[in-house]
Amino acid sequence: MTTQQISTEKLRKLPESYGKLGWTLLIAGVVFTILSFVIDAKHASFGLTMTLVFVATVGVGSLFWVGVEYVSSAVWSTALRRPFEFLAGVIPFLIILALPLLLRMRTIFEWTHKSLLATDPAMVVKAPYLNIPFFLIRTVGVFALWWLFYYLIIRNSRNQDTSRDQQLTTKNVKLSAGFMPVFAVTLTLFSIDWLMSLTPNWFSTIFAVYVFSGSVLAAMAFGTLIIVKLNEKDRFPVKLTPDHYYNLGAFLFAFVVFWAYIQFSQFMLQWYGNLREETLYYIPRMHGSWAVVSIAVALAEFLIPFFLLVTKPAKMSPKRLVFVSVWLLAAHALDIYWMVMPVYDSKTAVFGVSEVAFILLSLGIILTVFAYKAKGNNMVPVGDPKLQRGLEFHI
Amino acid sequence: MSDIEKNPQGGRRLYGITALFDGPEKLVNAAAAVVKEGYKNYDAYSPYPIHGLDSAMKLKRTYIGAVTLIAGLTGASLLLLFAWWTNSIDYPLVIGGKPYFAWPSYIPLMFEMAVLFGAVSTVAALIMVWLGLPRNSHPLQDTEFMKKISDDGFGIAIEAKDSSFDEKQTKAFLEKLGAEKVELVYYETREISLKEAVLDPKFIGVIVVVAIATSGATYFGLNKMLLLRPWTSLSDQAKVLPETRSEFYPDGFAMRPPVNGTVARGELPYRYANNIPAAEKFMKNPVLPSKHVMELGQRDFNIYCSPCHGYFADGQSRLQGQFPVPPSLHIDSLRTAPDGLYYEVITNGFQGVMPSYARQIPRDERWAIVWYIRALQRAQNPPEVADAK
Numbered sequence: 001m002t003t004q005q006i007s008t009e010k011l012r013k014l015p016e017s018y019g020k021l022g023w024t025l026l027i028a029g030v031v032f033t034i035l036s037f038v039i040d041a042k043h044a045s046f047g048l049t050m051t052l053v054f055v056a057t058v059g060v061g062s063l064f065w066v067g068v069e070y071v072s073s074a075v076w077s078t079a080l081r082r083p084f085e086f087l088a089g090v091i092p093f094l095i096i097l098a099l100p101l102l103l104r105m106r107t108i109f110e111w112t113h114k115s116l117l118a119t120d121p122a123m124v125v126k127a128p129y130l131n132i133p134f135f136l137i138r139t140v141g142v143f144a145l146w147w148l149f150y151y152l153i154i155r156n157s158r159n160q161d162t163s164r165d166q167q168l169t170t171k172n173v174k175l176s177a178g179f180m181p182v183f184a185v186t187l188t189l190f191s192i193d194w195l196m197s198l199t200p201n202w203f204s205t206i207f208a209v210y211v212f213s214g215s216v217l218a219a220m221a222f223g224t225l226i227i228v229k230l231n232e233k234d235r236f237p238v239k240l241t242p243d244h245y246y247n248l249g250a251f252l253f254a255f256v257v258f259w260a261y262i263q264f265s266q267f268m269l270q271w272y273g274n275l276r277e278e279t280l281y282y283i284p285r286m287h288g289s290w291a292v293v294s295i296a297v298a299l300a301e302f303l304i305p306f307f308l309l310v311t312k313p314a315k316m317s318p319k320r321l322v323f324v325s326v327w328l329l330a331a332h333a334l335d336i337y338w339m340v341m342p343v344y345d346s347k348t349a350v351f352g353v354s355e356v357a358f359i360l361l362s363l364g365i366i367l368t369v370f371a372y373k374a375k376g377n378n379m380v381p382v383g384d385p386k387l388q389r390g391l392e393f394h395i
Numbered sequence: 396m397s398d399i400e401k402n403p404q405g406g407r408r409l410y411g412i413t414a415l416f417d418g419p420e421k422l423v424n425a426a427a428a429v430v431k432e433g434y435k436n437y438d439a440y441s442p443y444p445i446h447g448l449d450s451a452m453k454l455k456r457t458y459i460g461a462v463t464l465i466a467g468l469t470g471a472s473l474l475l476l477f478a479w480w481t482n483s484i485d486y487p488l489v490i491g492g493k494p495y496f497a498w499p500s501y502i503p504l505m506f507e508m509a510v511l512f513g514a515v516s517t518v519a520a521l522i523m524v525w526l527g528l529p530r531n532s533h534p535l536q537d538t539e540f541m542k543k544i545s546d547d548g549f550g551i552a553i554e555a556k557d558s559s560f561d562e563k564q565t566k567a568f569l570e571k572l573g574a575e576k577v578e579l580v581y582y583e584t585r586e587i588s589l590k591e592a593v594l595d596p597k598f599i600g601v602i603v604v605v606a607i608a609t610s611g612a613t614y615f616g617l618n619k620m621l622l623l624r625p626w627t628s629l630s631d632q633a634k635v636l637p638e639t640r641s642e643f644y645p646d647g648f649a650m651r652p653p654v655n656g657t658v659a660r661g662e663l664p665y666r667y668a669n670n671i672p673a674a675e676k677f678m679k680n681p682v683l684p685s686k687h688v689m690e691l692g693q694r695d696f697n698i699y700c701s702p703c704h705g706y707f708a709d710g711q712s713r714l715q716g717q718f719p720v721p722p723s724l725h726i727d728s729l730r731t732a733p734d735g736l737y738y739e740v741i742t743n744g745f746q747g748v749m750p751s752y753a754r755q756i757p758r759d760e761r762w763a764i765v766w767y768i769r770a771l772q773r774a775q776n777p778p779e780v781a782d783a784k
Contacts, residue, residue: 268499274492311460394446 004391006382010237014230014374022367029361036354045104046344047354050336052097053194054218054362055090057211057332060146060190061219062087064183066153067176070169076247078390079238079380084223085157086373090366091150095143097365102139105132111200122201122277130197138193142186149179160383169385187212198343202281204270210262214301217255218332222366224248225325230379232318237379242316243395249315252324256309260302284346285338293349297338300331333359407581410534411437411554412565414574415543419445422549425572427451429551432568436554440544462520463513470512471505478504530589531598534582552580663758671739678735682762692767695760699752708771719748724768725775737765 033051036044062084069077106112111130116123123130153175160168191211196203204210228245230236270278285294305324314320337358341350381387416422419441426439430453439452475498482488483495493500522528535541535552544550551574553565562579569577585591592598620626635641635649644651653659667674682688697706705711708724722729729736741761744751756764 264499264502268502271499272491272493310464312456
């Protein structure tokens, strides 16, 4: 076994362009967000909801991948773990994003209207869960738990860079094993609160799994994009091989299929059951311009990436991976748009300043945080005992 | 067989030369050297997959994936065609209130067919194309070389049909590569002649045994085993099945008649079955009209009666001639008929044409329907207007 030299010069040196792009997008995003609130505060609130969902799903999805690596004791991905840790760095900022929305809950969430309780018996039944105090507790609790696990896991991982203490890996395996069920429950709460309750009468028991599939897919796409770009430009501290690419591509492919499986399961059961409280979600999305968006979502997040990734050479090709990752991030944004915006306007698919702000701000936040974290930390976990073996990886 | 006869060397045709190497690294290097020397018809053998061997051999991508894809898509499309033809063309049937061509419900089936076709064709293609069935034996089979490979050996076999093959040179070349043991391998007759292969008694014997064993196991499993304990745990219940005698009661009946002079809960004796005059004479509507009762009557009427009688009981049937159209319930004889007639008709049907609704509609709801019919009749023929005439 040959040990690979780690380029110390590239360890903490992300190309300037990442930070610059991040800040530009962030500033533009903030400006557009403010603008959108001035123009149409209701529309803008829904736009910011999309931003929150996008940033949260990418962030916690990345933490999930970090956890999965520890729990499964995966070796091949050790060199690729840091970018995901950096992406998860958005988690502490989620509460800031959520704050303006918490002040505008009456605009976004129909269930906050007391009048609904009088006319809708279903809302009376749901009231013990869907009420403002409990919602606030849940939101803060969910973000706090994510942040707690983020803090603990990432701290151990970073300390290992200097201490080279193998015990830290064992600790993180335990932490990650604890995180998995916590993640399952908190992501369920998050998706019910911030997405499902937008249509308070509707429910779907598979919905959280749906959000999960999109979340880990988007996180994987973001990670793949950055890793492949850096490695191709020779800015990654170690040399990754097409075999590493293949695994990234295989994960993307797997979750593209998983996403479609869950979306279709939800759709088919509700379509077949044809119950009012279930179909009310799909009826607006199957008519008018929303029908076009629905088809676009199915094509963008399943059919097209499926064929783009299905062959083995495709999964190993850096060009293809970069393209598909960008594509999938756009598809994830479209998916969130499809989940949120029909609540704002059930007749026509709107596109305005709020949507532009959503895209700019989401990317801005994630990229800025990524660039910031990459400056203060090593791009590969140099102290991880699995690192060298992971670089030797062959499929 | 003619090949063998032509062969001067004692009737044996050469398959190729095998060489064993000491360890996987040597095998990888040897494979690279063999490629470099220009050999095409050769293969490398090892007891486990070796990283880097396929790139050393410069293997091309297999096209088995394309077989899977095409077969899978074929399976999915065939099912779509089949579902469309049966459900929309040959026997259009409304299922669950869905359109004839209900594509979402076909997708799981299309998926399953794609998997089935893809998997079966992949295995079939592997067996047919790569292993050459019905050829049932390979020259390397049962050689010392292969026995070593399936244990701890690493080897290369170069076939005689390769254009750069020369018995002496190839042998020398392999020895030079550091092979431990270089051997010549000859065909057996059944490996050359298809007829010999298929008629080989051992081959036929195995096929017959496998066929009998699988069909016998299937037959036993599905027809016999499932009827044995403990697989019958769900149907083994202490109850009397239809058409069998109860062992418990001396008279053999499982259903007991009610005790004399009693009435079961929720049941009332009804004496006027199929006797409309008596029903008219002795029965009165016991339910008092109220908003709730009228709404109940309306709901039930619309559900159960309106398909034939029309929403306004005027005989505007929605069955479009597929069933005898009933008369309007607004004719004089029916308007003046007592409530008992309606109750009896709902309970036992009418003249063998209108079916009985006793099973679907509870007693009180039948009376609610009667109230609602009365309201409809009054609306069509208000007594005030009749008086004015």
